[in-house]
Amino acid sequence: MQERIGVFVCKCGPNIGDKIDVDTIVNEVKNIDGVVTAKSHNLLCSNDGLEFLKEEIIKGNLSRVVVAACTPKMYEQKFMNTCEEAGLNPFLFHMTNIREQVAWVTPDKILATEKARKLCLAAINRMSFQEPIEKKEIDVQPDVLVVGGGVAGLEATLTLTAKGRKIILVEKDDSGKTETTESAQFRRVYLVEKSPCIGGVSARFEEVYQTMECAPCMLSPELQEVLQKENVETLTYSEVEEIVGSFGNFTVKIRRKARYVSEEACIGCNACFEPCPIEIPNQYDGGLSKRKAIYLPYAGALPNVPVIDRLNCLHLNGKECNACEQACAFGAINFEDEDRLIEKNVGAIILAVGSKLSDPTQFPQFGYGKYDNVLSAIQLERLNASNGPTGGKILLRNGQEPKSIAFIYCVGRKEKGYCSGICCMYMSALAHHVKEKLPDVKIYSFYTDLCLPKKEHQKIFEKVLAKGVEFIRSDGSEYVDYDGKKLIVKYKTESSVKSVLADMVILAPPVEPAKDIEKLAKLLDIPLDEHGFFSEEHILMKPFGAPLEGVFVVGTCQGPKDIGDSVAQGSASAGKILSRLMLGEKLELEPIVAEIDEEICCGCNTCIGLCPFSAIHRDVEKKVSVIDDTLCRGCGTCVAACPTGATKAKNFTMEQISAEIMEVAK
């Protein structure tokens, strides 16, 4: 069938009209075989223009449409929508740019007209090869997997499950009767947390900047809400083992580690702790206190159900002991408990596995691990916490109050190569708390650079300064020594080497990626940055999207950040998911993708390794490569690499581009 092509040249007011002889072009293309309509318009993107275009398509019964106007980046979508309204598949339309590419850059009208003419001819030549592309929709799973129960993960969970949606389904049966059913749909969130409790690192802090609020108090309403929500399944003491699938349809395997304490039966009375004969350092207190083999990470941890540490429990290691079982009045102890693998289907994944403070033993100059009273900031944080090892008293290891404390900022910054951005603030906040508790203590704060970027930060810093904390700028080469009685902090200023004596030294080591990050990155095949944090898709424009559709990296696993920023990212990622994985709706896929003709594909697998989105897999039975529509973004890398020409880039086919080249190079 002969195509009926319509060509519309926009004058863009004077922008194109004054620089290009539009009428000459229109008159010439009119005579081309297949062109049934060629017209110019003063401003095609205006409402008038779009109406005109629509009428022309319908009136001329056009099967192909060319618009020569501005850059397609601006109004291509608008014109495509107009084509669709007129009943024409939008991919039977092509737009060529005679404004930015010609009118604006070619002062000579004759040359400009010649160039624009060629571009129009190229577009018309392309028309014989245009193919309709149907928009594809797939069923999607609206449920979401959130990995990590810290502030970012919690916020995402709560935003995602805030509201259900009423779905009204209208069905017509064979006799033509319509039946309307109404149902309420809720999105489920599976919150997977590796540790026995949710709340992340923040829940262990007594008071956090900028508000100097008690973090457990601030968080507990959120924690309670998450635990009580019907459509949130909180899986503590669990790890993700396997992830397959793609955006809209992931299948996830989660290992629920044996807790040996029944979550249903346990009422959280904690009577089992006392009789347990085992005592080991509690890692949740930075090793400052002891815990039993059956334990809660810290007092008040939620869910309030202890866990038995299988490595240290006597019973689980073949010894005769059932002290906790005897102490439990509710029969909650179950030594027969086993790991369970559970499978869930989700549409999107939020990774919020957080970060940790580096082990300061990596930086031996500070004497951490060598001298008793050199502590990491998180240990002081726990000393300060009312649910911590000293009940909130700031004490030296010998139980006495310190008279002087040296805070050392920027520990390991040079070695790591980045500023963690939160240490200046939490160290200032800690100094503030210490001064409140021990007003006479002398505090020295050694820093190389101060990082106080937000609107509240400077105020807090000034408050700490006013409390008499002495800030000393050094060049980052501090060194901690011990004279048998006191710790000596040696430091260099611009002119000389000096030292101060202190009872306690507090280090602010860099924030570094949590251990799980590497494992998760491998499971999902997503990249890590040079420091080992998750890479974001675009540091400015997509700061929390992983370069894999439907996967988000939020909070400190993407890079060091404070509580507020983590919460913001958690919420934002939930917003991204809410706007695309709608309850009761299908997901529209990117129409311009590549496809492989399995008749031509020789199964060489060249494309599989090249695809940046892991969208191509091998069909083992047919021995060919297959592209997954949900993952392909249409970059065309596989198309250019295919040795047999089996791969086709929709709307950018060899024929289409060659047809353009033929005219422009003529």
Added chain:
Amino acid sequence: MNPKSVIFCCSWSSYPGLQLSESLYEDPGKQNNIIISMCSGRVSAELILEAFNNDAWGVMVASCPNEKCEHDANYKTRRRIILLQKMLEQFGIKPERIKLEWIDKGEAAKLKLAIDDFSNELRKMGPVLSIN
């Protein structure tokens, strides 16, 4: 005679930059014609050969700079172009006639300069003599 070239622009980086091109870029009648190619990764050897087959004097591919391509396809394109240059040299087409330029979003001025330079180089080289 004016040099004729085909310029493949990435639909996501170098091409959107053209929106900023008003008054930045002046093309005194050189026959440079831009074709949008999705990612530069789409620019296959066949497409470049097609341009030469249609009497183009040269072909330029405007791709994202180092580390900027979402698909890392700029590296793949570079490999492909280097190979193609070596091959075409044996048919009497100078490697300089195929050029890979790394241009980011919003670098309209750089794109203009690259196109101008390329046109000037092509002017010196003249058209490709028949390779049949």
